[in-house]
Amino acid sequence: MPLLLNLSAAPALDRLMAETDTRGLEWSLQGHAAQSAWPTIAGIGSLAGAGESEISFAVSKKYLQALLTSQACAVIVTPEIDQACLEAEPGWFDRVRVLCNNPYLLYARLTQWFERARQPVVDASAPAIHATAVVAPTAELGEGVRIGPGCVVEEGAKIGARTVLEAACLIGRDVDIGEDSLLHPRVTLYARVQIGARAILHSGVVLGADGFGFAPDHHQARGGWSKIAQFGRVVLGDDVEVGANTTIDRGALEDTVIGNDVKIDNQIMIGHNCRIGDHTAIAACVGIAGSTTIGQRCTLGGAAMFSGHLTVGDDVHISGGTAVTSDILKPGRYTGVFPYAEHADWQRNAAVLQQLAQIRRRVRSLEQGASSES
Amino acid sequence: MPLLLNLSAAPALDRLMAETDTRGLEWSLQGHAAQSAWPTIAGIGSLAGAGESEISFAVSKKYLQALLTSQACAVIVTPEIDQACLEAEPGWFDRVRVLCNNPYLLYARLTQWFERARQPVVDASAPAIHATAVVAPTAELGEGVRIGPGCVVEEGAKIGARTVLEAACLIGRDVDIGEDSLLHPRVTLYARVQIGARAILHSGVVLGADGFGFAPDHHQARGGWSKIAQFGRVVLGDDVEVGANTTIDRGALEDTVIGNDVKIDNQIMIGHNCRIGDHTAIAACVGIAGSTTIGQRCTLGGAAMFSGHLTVGDDVHISGGTAVTSDILKPGRYTGVFPYAEHADWQRNAAVLQQLAQIRRRVRSLEQGASSES
Amino acid sequence: MPLLLNLSAAPALDRLMAETDTRGLEWSLQGHAAQSAWPTIAGIGSLAGAGESEISFAVSKKYLQALLTSQACAVIVTPEIDQACLEAEPGWFDRVRVLCNNPYLLYARLTQWFERARQPVVDASAPAIHATAVVAPTAELGEGVRIGPGCVVEEGAKIGARTVLEAACLIGRDVDIGEDSLLHPRVTLYARVQIGARAILHSGVVLGADGFGFAPDHHQARGGWSKIAQFGRVVLGDDVEVGANTTIDRGALEDTVIGNDVKIDNQIMIGHNCRIGDHTAIAACVGIAGSTTIGQRCTLGGAAMFSGHLTVGDDVHISGGTAVTSDILKPGRYTGVFPYAEHADWQRNAAVLQQLAQIRRRVRSLEQGASSES
DSSP states (O other): OOOSSOGGGOOBHHHHHHHSOOTTOOEEEESGGGGSOOOBOOEEOOTTTOOTTEEEEOSSGGGHHHHHHOOOSEEEEOHHHHHHHHHHOGGGGGSOEEEESOHHHHHHHHHHHHHHHHSOOOOTTSOSBOTTOEEOTTOEEOTTOEEOTTOEEOTTOEEOTTOEEOTTOEEOTTOEEOTTOEEOTTOEEOTTOEEOTTOEEOTTOEEEEOOOOEEEOTTTSTTOEEEOOOOOOEEEOSSOEEOTTOEEEOOSSSOEEEOTTOEEOTTOEEOTTOEEOTTOEEOTTOEEOTTOEEOTTOEEOTTOEEOTTOEEOTTEEEOTTOEEOSOBOSOEEEEOOOOOEEHHHHHHHHHHHTTHHHHHHHHHHHHHHHHHHO | OOOSSOGGGOOBHHHHHHHSOOTTOOEEEESGGGGSOOOBOOEEOOTTTOOTTEEEEOSSGGGHHHHHHOOOSEEEEOHHHHHHHHHHOGGGGGSOEEEESOHHHHHHHHHHHHHHHHSOOOOTTSOSBOTTOEEOTTOEEOTTOEEOTTOEEOTTOEEOTTOEEOTTOEEOTTOEEOTTOEEOSSOEEOTTOEEOTTOEEOTTOEEEEOOOOEEEOTTTSTTOEEEOOOOOOEEEOSSOEEOTTOEEEOOSSSOEEEOTTOEEOTTOEEOTTOEEOTTOEEOTTOEEOTTOEEOTTOEEOTTOEEOTTOEEOTTEEEOTTOEEOSOBOSOEEEEOOOOOEEHHHHHHHHHHHTTHHHHHHHHHHHHHHHHHHO | OOOSSOGGGOOBHHHHHHHSOOTTOOEEEESGGGGSOOOBOOEEOOTTTOOTTEEEEOSSGGGHHHHHHOOOSEEEEOHHHHHHHHHHOGGGGGSOEEEESOHHHHHHHHHHHHHHHHSOOOOTTSOSBOTTOEEOTTOEEOTTOEEOTTOEEOTTOEEOTTOEEOTTOEEOTTOEEOTTOEEOSSOEEOTTOEEOTTOEEOTTOEEEEOOOOEEEOTTTSTTOEEEOOOOOOEEEOSSOEEOTTOEEEOOSSSOEEEOTTOEEOTTOEEOTTOEEOTTOEEOTTOEEOTTOEEOTTOEEOTTOEEOTTOEEOTTEEEOTTOEEOSOBOSOEEEEOOOOOEEHHHHHHHHHHHTTHHHHHHHHHHHHHHHHHHO
């Protein structure tokens, strides 16, 4: 792992911790450096990968051996893990470490510090709107907005303060984007899409394309279709992240609504009129058909599929690859995946699958024979 | 639901019906307004969501209660539903309503009227080709073609009359697009792709990328591959809609062919040499491997998968999530989805799945024992 | 199939073979033309589709009838197939044919010859960088690099000799692309992505978007998430092809690594920290969750899914639609697909699926009864 910062720009551990968001965390610095200078932290690494200018972390005692041998100049551990290290290796007492009740969350917060520190300094004298961008005169741009090359911002769009549009973003009529959002290159927002504050949208995202709606129309041809124009919007809450090449369609008559702090991975498809509750996280390749409602704090595993017009309640966890075809109102974990096997074994068992109802009948008939005998 | 039009621009119901395409529909206006002015219709809403300037509709008697309490200023119902309303609520006789033999199709046709009415008026004095577009001198543009910012139209491309390219569409060499088509922002058509009339292509669509073809080539390395260049085209019929981020690959030697009036949702992958019959509708996230032929008037449910080199006949309906691995020649509905369950139940049952062939043997053996006893 | 070249530009068969890469192949020309001029070859077609200026090929004796009736002016066959044709039809002796130990590979190599021959001649006097491209002054462009309209190349990017960027490609800071690569229109590479030589990247590809990483963070809200910034790169070896709209995410702390000669189809998602071994081929719509390692020379069938943190060894072949949820260390073919059936049959059998554990118990109990009787 390359260092994230040059050593000359890297902070000492105590300054790093002071500048990191540690709200909600309990932590303290330990190790011999308490009596001298704390080490300089130029990056973050895994226990095995971290070099001697990098900090690392462990979330469980099962990494004890890796902890004891890590080259990292500092490690984040829970007091309990720390105690186990001390018992295993008395020299551990002199190790520079951050005791923290939640090392994984502290790791996340540290990555955010480094991410900010790594941002190229914006040249304040450079124009905020690239010369090749096309911005409609009626668009409203907040303070500090930056618009990259090749962007198009159409009539009536509003872009909140400090929001950044990287290259080639296309912002339709009357779109409304909140403050402090980041649109990576090549995001497309159709007309009237609404985005909250602090959004992160990745390349290839398309929000607001037409929902898939057609009425059977045999007037012109047997099997013909008549398009149902789609009038709803896509509305995203605050703190939403949407991964690369994900698509969310506009509603037919109502809006498609994504709650606050919803995290959506790559290549996901969310159909028209869907509603996703706050804090729900959706892994890659999930498809959610139209008019389905997903509750709050759900996790949807990769490539899970949802039929349309369903209701999935709060705190439901769906395993990857599961097809959800009916309502789920009770919290819990749900799964439906065909177990894989060596091909010949699968073939043998799959063949019987087609006879299951028949086998059940045969078992029942055997049972009746057995019970009539006894 | 916001109104679709300002009240000042909204039509009275009788004018709306006169201007709407009602070919193939039987309809009549009913209600007390027949003696005075028909109400002004500023939009369309669901029965529950429609406000008092909006029209709504019902397709079945199960919405009777919602019909009777809807705030909509007019409703579309069948004569049969109307009769049920009259029986349930005598005051219904004074309700403004459109009796129609197919309310859902009339709803679709009305959305089309509103969609046209909502289009921003094109400034006829504005240049039809945006200053930032790059159009090759040998490209042929029909009358009324409009080309948005950042578009690239390469040598030899032909674009039919009144077709609109929104921002950042990339049109390769010798592409041929029919009349009255709409390319939403950021559609990519590789060289020689052919599109019929009245197409709607959504953002992120890629038509004509190379099919996935490689010959094993162990000359340079064990397991090596030699690319098979792809020479076919992608050919779309008339009235085709293609959803956001869908990809259709060019054929290897022959073309990949999509029939007339085929409706293709988002994030679909259609491999090289496939042929899709007229009027077939394909829901999101479907994958169709190379050289598979799908018949006319089929519906393919979301995330269904098709192996390559298959033939699926006309009027076949595949449930979402189904893997089709062999030909289907008989019309009908086909399904293959592992039913989901609470995780622990799934685990228990999935484990047995691996023993199905063995269980069948055991049942057979029990049956033989039983029959030898009797 | 249209001819690939005008007849005037088409080569005679002997010249075509001399100019085609035949390394590792054994071949000879046969047929009456040996005594006169070899025919002119203007294209390649299937046995049924080839016209009289096109060459075709057969890979197995099961195409014997098609071979004997093909209009192609020349055919590629193995000596063994040739012998079968001679026996079936004595006149075959005068047929122009290429005997080759590997007709399919020779076909692939011929397509490459035609692909090169079909390339429009680059106007050497035209500027290599389109006037509408935005190239940072610190970007390094190798000799013969061509950059299309609307491209953006950011600070510090390096583009190897003869690499072509078609329209609207977006190349982030410090990206490094090898020599002789082809980026089709509208490829997005985030900062620091590294691409080897001879890559082919199709439209809509996004390499280097953030991996999907969040730490649970209940400080602000129950169910809240804290983003883990993603610091790794995406690194592609040489000779990699990536299909349209495929996404590969950058690693969290380490890199996401794609080996040499890996072939990746459309609409594939590869999560952060994955590693894919050399020569592995991945069919469309596959999803690979984060931190999974796939070995060398694997083939992953369309829409197969892989859980995260798995290890799949070398020479493993996964059937399309299979969900891989645990390590696979032994070479071989693996499958896990629910067999489809007519819907009513599926329903009947799927219902029993939920009772499998119970049925096994009942069989066991019957067996115990039977054994206690005997």
